[in-house]
Amino acid sequence: MRALSEGFSGEEFDLLVVGGGVTGACIARDAVLRGLSTALVERADFGAGTSANSLKILHGGLRDLRRLAVGAVRSGAREQAGWARMAPHLVDPLPFLLPTYRGPSQGRLALRVALSAAAALSPVRARDRPFPGWRMLTRDQARAHVADLPGDGLTGAALWHEGQMYSGARLVLALVQAAVAAGARAANHAQLEELLRSPDGSIRGARLRDTLDGGTWEIGARRVVVATGATARSLSGRLRGAPARRVRHSLALNVVLPDLGYRVAFALRSRWNGAARQLLFVPWRGRTILGTGHYPFDGAPEAFDPASQDPTPLLAEANAAWDGPRVRAEDVLLTHAGLLPAAAGDPGRVRLLRRPLVRDHAADGAAGLVSVVSVRFSYARKLAESVVDALCRELRGADLRPADSYLPLPGGEPAEPGRADAVEAAAGVALAPDVRDHLLRCYGSGAAAVVTAMREVRDWDRRVVAGAPVIFGQLVHAARHEMGRTVDDLLYRRTELGPRALVDDRAEELAAAALALARGDHGVIAQVMGRVGDDDGS
Numbered sequence: 001m002r003a004l005s006e007g008f009s010g011e012e013f014d015l016l017v018v019g020g021g022v023t024g025a026c027i028a029r030d031a032v033l034r035g036l037s038t039a040l041v042e043r044a045d046f047g048a049g050t051s052a053n054s055l056k057i058l059h060g061g062l063r064d065l066r067r068l069a070v071g072a073v074r075s076g077a078r079e080q081a082g083w084a085r086m087a088p089h090l091v092d093p094l095p096f097l098l099p100t101y102r103g104p105s106q107g108r109l110a111l112r113v114a115l116s117a118a119a120a121l122s123p124v125r126a127r128d129r130p131f132p133g134w135r136m137l138t139r140d141q142a143r144a145h146v147a148d149l150p151g152d153g154l155t156g157a158a159l160w161h162e163g164q165m166y167s168g169a170r171l172v173l174a175l176v177q178a179a180v181a182a183g184a185r186a187a188n189h190a191q192l193e194e195l196l197r198s199p200d201g202s203i204r205g206a207r208l209r210d211t212l213d214g215g216t217w218e219i220g221a222r223r224v225v226v227a228t229g230a231t232a233r234s235l236s237g238r239l240r241g242a243p244a245r246r247v248r249h250s251l252a253l254n255v256v257l258p259d260l261g262y263r264v265a266f267a268l269r270s271r272w273n274g275a276a277r278q279l280l281f282v283p284w285r286g287r288t289i290l291g292t293g294h295y296p297f298d299g300a301p302e303a304f305d306p307a308s309q310d311p312t313p314l315l316a317e318a319n320a321a322w323d324g325p326r327v328r329a330e331d332v333l334l335t336h337a338g339l340l341p342a343a344a345g346d347p348g349r350v351r352l353l354r355r356p357l358v359r360d361h362a363a364d365g366a367a368g369l370v371s372v373v374s375v376r377f378s379y380a381r382k383l384a385e386s387v388v389d390a391l392c393r394e395l396r397g398a399d400l401r402p403a404d405s406y407l408p409l410p411g412g413e414p415a416e417p418g419r420a421d422a423v424e425a426a427a428g429v430a431l432a433p434d435v436r437d438h439l440l441r442c443y444g445s446g447a448a449a450v451v452t453a454m455r456e457v458r459d460w461d462r463r464v465v466a467g468a469p470v471i472f473g474q475l476v477h478a479a480r481h482e483m484g485r486t487v488d489d490l491l492y493r494r495t496e497l498g499p500r501a502l503v504d505d506r507a508e509e510l511a512a513a514a515l516a517l518a519r520g521d522h523g524v525i526a527q528v529m530g531r532v533g534d535d536d537g538s
């Protein structure tokens with residue numbers, strides 16, 4: 001994958017997708033697989049916005065059963081299985097425990113019926129389901145998994161499996177890589193400045209600006225899809241010259257905590273501002289993620305600063321909901337904050353949108369402009385499919401769907417016996433088991449080829465952070481071949497040291513050295529390696 005506008009300027013595309021989160025990446029991949037010439041641009045880095053703020057869970061539709069949304073339950077089960085099929089190296093089964101309590105709505109019978117119905121409604125054949133089935137637990141069995149469950153009225157629990165992303169950022173990157181491999185163009189750190197119009201007012205292209213070097217370029221595009229998450233509606237309004245329109249959002253908070261020792265994710269009943277809801281504790285790669293707390297947000301989404309958000313409301317809500325150890329502010333390793341679209345209503349309450357928003361702005365005087373707002377990571381592929389259906393009908397006169405909508409993403413080809421041995425052989429040195437396994441999880445079927453290329457780099461197998469499996473060769477590979485252009489790109493998205501709260505000065509120096517090496521500045525390496533020392537924590 002090449003970064004920037006190399007060979008990009010002046011090109012003509014059927015479709016320009018603005019926004020490189022999971023929704024935009026899915027749209028770009030789907031469109032190019034159907035033969036639409038496609039460009040994808042992201043003003044920051046791929047997967048850096050709302051897509052990065054998650055519990056790392058790919059839900060299977062069970063939550064939709066509570067509102068009797070049968071279609072959503074079926075779609076959720078299909079999509080969850082689809083993600084596991086497209087990227088088996090990046091998606092794991094996550095045991096999920098939901099306590100049951102005395103009473104009709106939270107009781108064992110109600111949950112048993114719900115789980116039985118969800119299994120019956122699933123369009124996925126039992127032999128093709130990627131995760132184990134569900135079972136009911138007694139009170140003692142539930143407490144054996146999570147001893148700190150609130151005990152007042154506890155009768156047991158249900159245990160089932162959801163999908164968990166090993167790396168949400170790499171999953172988004174794999175979608176972008178798949179689109180590029182199929183012929184799409186992609187650029188991160190590329191800001192859409194303005195739309196270009198024909199004399200009749202229809203869209204004919206866009207002017208783009210590189211946010212790192214300031215360069216600008218123009219491309220032609222017959223259709224433009226804005227999929228920028230929380231800013232999609234306001235950005236589409238600005239692009240068509242419409243007056244600013246107030247749009248409601250929810251502030252979504254997740255916090256990363258040290259490993260609390262739980263090996264299952266579990267839900268707690270919570271109350272916020274008089275409304276009942278659930279908070280989740282999720283084990284993930286040596287950490288525990290608590291969330292998601294949703295709170296009113298009244299500011300402009302363009303001015304939203306994730307780093308300045310205070311996790312105190314979420315901590316207070318969690319501490320009031322369970323009997324476990326208090327979660328203190330000093331325990332928080334990292335706060336993830338993002339904006340989600342909210343439904344209209346009482347400004348003191350939060351009601352998330354249940355369905356995505358797709359608007360063709362032809363009726364607004366901007367023929368060729370479409371805005372898309374998603375509501376759930378796991379449904380992004382399905383949403384993209386419906387958006388591209390409409391675009392194909394306009395541009396080609398037919399849906400042109402590929403024979404298989406769940407083609408493996410790069411690295412997701414079925415596992416072959418001896419893949420770990422192939423990585424060891426490619427390395428030519430004895431890799432620590434955690435490093436080898438991490439490389440297999442990041443690159444899947446391509447791990448051996450990536451390791452072979454890494455060996456050209458001096459100190460390629462040096463750990464970036466003591467005790468973590470990320471190695472220096474990954475940083476260089478990300479800078480050379482995965483469009484990693486900044487230190488944060490490398491540490492927060494290509495390796496996810498950042499989301500695990502493991503970034504330190506040494507990691508930042510090594511990431512800067514990798515970027516310099518990718519630019520051909522070999523002199524930097526010796527300087528940096530001399531400063532960071534030889535201790536790699538192996």
